[in-house]
Amino acid sequence: MGIYERLGARAIINVAGASTRIGGALMPPEVVEAMSEAALQSVSMTELQAAASRTISELTGSEAGYVTSSASSALTLATAAILAGLNPAKIDRLPDTTGMPNEVIISKEQRTGYDHSIRLAGARLVEVGMNEAAAGGGIRRTEIWEYESAITSQTIAIAYIADRNATPLLKDVVDVAHRHCLPVIVDAAGELPPASNLRAFVDTGADLIAFSGGKAILGPQSTGLLLGSKAHIASVALQHLDQDERFDVWEPPEDFIDKSELVGLPRHGIGRGFKVAKEEVAGVLTALRLFVEGKIGADFSGQRGHLEYLADGLSGLPAEPRIFEDPVTGAPVMHLVLDARAIGMSGVEVCRELRRGDPGIFPGEGKLDEDTLIVSAFTLDQSRTEQLTRRLREVLRTPS
Ligand SMILES: *Cc1c(COP(=O)(O)O)cnc(C)c1O
16 A cells, blocks of 8 residues: 555546646655655754755855745745845734835736735735737737836835746846836746756846746755845745744854844744745755756656657547647647547546546646647656556547
8 A cells, every 4th residue: 555545545647747736746766865864853944044045046046045835935935025124023014014015016917826925925916918818809918118107106026927928028027127126026936947947037137036846846845946136035034934033142144144134033924834844945955956957857758758658558549649849848748639429528527537536647637628638747657657548548448
């Protein structure tokens, strides 16, 4: 029996990619070993995050960095850093921002469920632009002048949700923001691979950039990375680290938090509930180094082989496997186009059947209405690929 069965759940086959709801990435053995080793010794979390900042800086070119619990909490902490800086009274007040400038500008077409994380710190989102492309009511996207027109004395930042199709370009948004002395917060959670994007985002000049640790980097599912300036990261640390400390004995590494800039220590900040374990810091830093050095997440030949094995195994069934390579990441993905009539089930019904079955299989759901399953090979190995092929053959056989 596996661990999930012993715990009363079941192991599943995740072919939907690094989705949080189905456990995210599977970690390489080096990362698991780093976490096991970290679990057996104590460490000062302040000193560990200071070391993490140096490592993230070395590997990404960012001035400083921080290990967060998820990209989502990185967005909350980034917003909190902009709102409160190194002012302990403001840190203690958040998310109450009454009487403080608290507006974050965001393009209407970049609104996502994750912007809740920005609002959580006490910021208010101010939308610019229209959503004409999605509404089918026009051809224009959000334009730079719309950001600039929305800036007032209440504005504290611009938020930008990175996507390969996002417009205007991030560097143009950064230019506008910096002309008005405003920082830019970037949600780049899913923008890896390629690993070169870590530096590419830093090079845009964006002030605070959030990445997921549990997606392509293959770190612990609960982790995130926040890249930013030393001043912002010092504020993040103050609002995230446990603050049950005496100021007179507290000696944070000087390159991480400049104690001389503080009048005193705030109490637990808004990030206290987003605690990160020492094991998670060790895991994600190990994963980040492997990822940047190209030792994980760069070679997709194994993933492609698994999808080709699956495609071969489905021959003769009323389903057409089409394998594509993502032009940006290089990752292969299969679209399995079902002949719903021959199978006697719609894409939604096949998906439900796969999820319920043994083993449970969770495909990507983005094209179910077109009777198409999206199959990522992100967590596949040979054994899981064989089980997947067997189960799909059972479900897709034409009813007799
Ligand atoms: C995955 C994702 C997130 C959330 O990342 P977590 O690390 O799970 O919090 C946020 N924004 C975007 C665009 C994402 O793709």
